[in-house]
Amino acid sequence: MSDVSEPRTSALEPAAGQVDSAVDQACYTDPEGAYEAAVSRSVAQAGERHVVAVAGLDLKAPPPRQTFFERFRHSRRAVGGGLFLLVLALLAIFAGYVAPGDPELVDFNYRLQTPIWTGIDLKYVLGGDQLGRDILTRVIYGARISLTIGLLAVLISGTVGVLLGLLAGYYGGKTDEVIMRLADVQLAIPYILLAIALVGIMGPSLRNLIIVMSVSIWMTYARTVRGLVLSLREQQFIEAARTVGGSDLRIIFRHILPNVWTPLIVLASQQVGFVIILESALSYLGLGVPPPTPTWGSMIADGRGYLSTAWHVTTMPGLVLMSTVLAVNFFGDGLRDVLDPKLRM
Amino acid sequence: MTRYIIRRLGLSIFVLFGVTIVVFSLLHLAPGDPAQLMLPDGAPEADIQNMRRALGLDQPLPTQYWLFVSNAVRGDLGRSLYYKQPALGIILEMLPATIQLTAAALVFALLIAIPMGILSAVQRDRLPDYLAMFVATVGQATPVYWLGLMLILVFAVQLRWLPSSGRDTWQSIILPAIALGAPQMALVTRLVRSGMLDILGEDYIRTARSKGLTERMVIYGHALKNILIPLVTVVGIQLGYLLGGAVITETIFAWPGVGRVLVTAILARDYPLVQAATLLVSVFFVAINLVLDVVYVYIDPRIRYG
Numbered sequence: 171m172s173d174v175s176e177p178r179t180s181a182l183e184p185a186a187g188q189v190d191s192a193v194d195q196a197c198y199t200d201p202e203g204a205y206e207a208a209v210s211r212s213v214a215q216a217g218e219r220h221v222v223a224v225a226g227l228d229l230k231a232p233p234p235r236q237t238f239f240e241r242f243r244h245s246r247r248a249v250g251g252g253l254f255l256l257v258l259a260l261l262a263i264f265a266g267y268v269a270p271g272d273p274e275l276v277d278f279n280y281r282l283q284t285p286i287w288t289g290i291d292l293k294y295v296l297g298g299d300q301l302g303r304d305i306l307t308r309v310i311y312g313a314r315i316s317l318t319i320g321l322l323a324v325l326i327s328g329t330v331g332v333l334l335g336l337l338a339g340y341y342g343g344k345t346d347e348v349i350m351r352l353a354d355v356q357l358a359i360p361y362i363l364l365a366i367a368l369v370g371i372m373g374p375s376l377r378n379l380i381i382v383m384s385v386s387i388w389m390t391y392a393r394t395v396r397g398l399v400l401s402l403r404e405q406q407f408i409e410a411a412r413t414v415g416g417s418d419l420r421i422i423f424r425h426i427l428p429n430v431w432t433p434l435i436v437l438a439s440q441q442v443g444f445v446i447i448l449e450s451a452l453s454y455l456g457l458g459v460p461p462p463t464p465t466w467g468s469m470i471a472d473g474r475g476y477l478s479t480a481w482h483v484t485t486m487p488g489l490v491l492m493s494t495v496l497a498v499n500f501f502g503d504g505l506r507d508v509l510d511p512k513l514r515m
Numbered sequence: 516m517t518r519y520i521i522r523r524l525g526l527s528i529f530v531l532f533g534v535t536i537v538v539f540s541l542l543h544l545a546p547g548d549p550a551q552l553m554l555p556d557g558a559p560e561a562d563i564q565n566m567r568r569a570l571g572l573d574q575p576l577p578t579q580y581w582l583f584v585s586n587a588v589r590g591d592l593g594r595s596l597y598y599k600q601p602a603l604g605i606i607l608e609m610l611p612a613t614i615q616l617t618a619a620a621l622v623f624a625l626l627i628a629i630p631m632g633i634l635s636a637v638q639r640d641r642l643p644d645y646l647a648m649f650v651a652t653v654g655q656a657t658p659v660y661w662l663g664l665m666l667i668l669v670f671a672v673q674l675r676w677l678p679s680s681g682r683d684t685w686q687s688i689i690l691p692a693i694a695l696g697a698p699q700m701a702l703v704t705r706l707v708r709s710g711m712l713d714i715l716g717e718d719y720i721r722t723a724r725s726k727g728l729t730e731r732m733v734i735y736g737h738a739l740k741n742i743l744i745p746l747v748t749v750v751g752i753q754l755g756y757l758l759g760g761a762v763i764t765e766t767i768f769a770w771p772g773v774g775r776v777l778v779t780a781i782l783a784r785d786y787p788l789v790q791a792a793t794l795l796v797s798v799f800f801v802a803i804n805l806v807l808d809v810v811y812v813y814i815d816p817r818i819r820y821g
Contacts, residue, residue: 354526355533358804359797362759363777364537367793370781371545447658451763454660455778470661477664478672485668488661495656 241508248504254497262313270295270304273311274462277302282480297482299472305483308464309490315376315458315465316494320446323383324438330384331391332434336422338392339399350396353389361386365448369457376459379452383445394437398430432509439502443495450491466491520809527805531798538794539583542570542786553596553784570787592794593787597780602791606773610795612682613772616764617757619688620696621750628700632707633734636715647704654701659760663694663767680769691768695760699753706749710742744814751807755800 242248261268283298296305338349356364368382402408403426411421452458453467461468466487473483542549550566551558570593571579586592592603635647670690671679678687714720715738723733762774769775773792780788 351529351533354530355537357755358530358534358801359537359793360755360759360762360800362756362762363793363796366762366777366781367541367789368544370789371541371786373546443656450658451660455763455766456782470664474664477668481668481672484661484664488658488665491661492653492657495658496653499652499656 242504245504245507247500248507251497251500251502251504254493255501258313258494258497259317261310262317265310265314269307269310271307273303273308273464275303280304282476282483284480285482285486296486297480299469299483300476300480305469305486308469309466309487312464312466312469312487313490313494315453315463316446316449316491319376319379319383319449320442320498322380323387323445323449324441326380327384327386327388327441328391328434328438331388332395332427332430334388335392335395336399336426339396340403340418340422340426346396349392353392356389362448362451365452366455366457369452374452374457374460379449379459383448386448387441387445390441391434391437394433395430398433399426402426402429436502436506436509439498439505443498443502446491446495446498516812519812523805523808527801530801534794534797534801535584535587536580538790538797539580541790541793543576545786548572549786553786587794592791595780595785595788595791597783597785597788602787603795605776605788606791606795609771609773609776610799612770613758613761613765613774613796614799616688616691616695616770616772617754617761619692620757620761620764621699621754622696623692624696624699624703625750628703629707629739631700632704633711633739635704635708636711637734639712644708647708651701651704654697654704657697659694659698660763660767662697663691663764666690666694667767682771687768687770691764691770694767695757695764698760699757702753703746703749706746707742710745711738714738714741744811747807747811747814751804754803758796758800 265273277298278301280294280298280302282300283294283302285297286295294304294306296309299305299308334349338346365382365386368385369378372378372382408421408425411425416425449458450465450467450470453465454471456468456471458465458467469487470484470491473480473485476483545552548563548567550563550570550572554562554566567573571582574582590603591601592606594600595602595605598605631647631650635644638644667679667690670677677690678684679690681687711734720733720737723737724730728736761772762777764770765772765774766778773796777789777792779785780792
């Protein structure tokens with residue numbers, strides 16, 4: 171099973187001689203651009219031949235793409251997490267249509283109104299907060315902030331971190347030294363502390379929060395990618411690409427980057443949950459997107475003073491927050507198990 | 516060995532130098548004139564000028580940085596505008612409470628996680644394993660501050676077993692330590708479980724079993740020793756998370772530590788105090804990691820001092 175469905179892993183080793191000859195041919199006939207195609211094609215072919223020889227199977231083994239979705243579908247937690255996130259994202263996007271009320275509408279008749287299952291009033295499903303605003307509506311609108319910051323911060327820090335990690339790992343020497351020492355310095359300051367100080371001084375706004383979150387986590391990507399590049403750099407297919415005159419940029423983006431995607435996707439999915447928790451913590455401290463915009467963290471903070479009289483004000487948004495992070499983690503775990511089972515814990 | 520320690524010390528000094536640059540820059544990230552921001556609205560121009568001079572803002576940037584570092588080395592981190600006292604003194608006074616909370620959280624996490632991880636690995640795919648993994652999964656997804664509020668709701672408000680805030684009796688530390696330690700507990704449980712599962716398949720465990728050792732001896736005498744090494748590394752890294760998490764936990768439980776002061780200082784725009792808090796916690800963190808790295812070489816002789 172493993173040999174047939176993942177020819178890439180076994181393809182790297184046995185193919186050296188065949189790669190060279192295929193590359194030579196390609197460069198003779200089409201010196202301008204075909205070399206990298208030739209490298210990857212010959213690696214793949216040699217790999218397949220190797221697999222066939224080992225397993226005694228026919229070349230029409232199922233392509234890995236199919237097995238990815240099949241395997242993913244088998245993980246109930248991953249599918250459940252993914253569905254939860256999909257529904258949450260749709261609710262957040264179409265909040266104006268699907269939310270039962272207005273997130274900023276104050277109605278003192280419903281002040282600290284208990285949730286629907288206590289049977290007192292059927293209007294507010296998850297109850298009302300200290301200003302009589304509908305908690306369910308506010309949770310739905312709050313998802314906008316959490317998801318936006320979660321996705322954008324991971325995207326931005328991921329891009330920056332990956333680029334720096336590629337540079338550090340590929341060029342080594344001084345470049346590596348500078349980038350990695352920078353990461354060391356930042357790792358010496360506990361990230362929550364830095365995030366609080368930065369947001370507090372720069373002033374809380376959606377833009378500043380995204381910047382601060384991105385700044386807080388770029389090192390994780392840079393360090394991971396650097397480690398991967400260091401081991402890839404010495405592999406024969408990179409050497410082959412370099413021998414035939416591939417430029418550094420080309421080698422980095424055409425040959426190295428595609429080989430580090432898998433752990434990166436796994437890492438990024440795990441970071442989303444982390445960023446969502448951090449954002450909500452800042453909001454809780456009053457350093458999130460300013461009111462009246464509803465955020466989960468500030469909603470939890472709203473209920474602080476009413477723990478003994480109206481516990482639902484703090485509990486409800488917290489449960490949604492926890493479920494969301496759980497869903498993100500399940501989804502990430504599922505991705506990891508499918509893409510890179512070796513990392514499983 | 517000495518060479519390794521010297522190199523490691525050099526790295527720490529370099530890192531601290533970097534940290535001072537970051538902390539110094541904090542002041543200059545404020546939107547507008549920090550001197551004006553720190554004073555109440557409508558303060559007279561003369562006061563703003565005085566504040567600017569007091570903060571050294573009238574000097575060129577390199578001079579400002581030099582002043583900041585040379586003052587810091589001499590123990591002068593500026594005066595808190597809110598408390599009207601030297602910032603360093605305030606933070607030093609608060610630091611023990613923060614370290615105490617962090618240590619208590621770590622102890623809680625390890626005390627629960629190590630037995631739970633072992634049990635989970637030994638009883639793999641049975642009820643105890645499922646329960647432990649459920650706790651670990653939920654623990655990793657729960658925000659520290661919300662867990663803190665829920666603990667207050669259940670154990671302080673409803674059951675009235677434990678105090679919800681302050682640092683007056685020894686019971687005061689229980690709830691904040693649990694809240695802060697929970698995510699670490701979750702992480703360490705998973706780590707111990709997977710480490711244990713790996714090790715239980717090793718040859719030397721089979722040897723230990725085949726020479727007739729009891730299962731208890733195999734697990735505690737042979738297997739546990741071998742997961743301690745990766746555990747020390749993780750604990751070192753996690754200390755940073757704990758120190759950061761303490762900032763939020765302290766605000767929830769009114770625990771009189773650096774974190775609570777930092778949040779008050781941020782909201783009061785007391786920038787010198789913010790800088791002092793950030794710098795001191797980082798120095799403490801760097802020092803701990805230096806010690807851990809040196810200890811590590813003693814624990815694991817396979818590590819060569821390179």
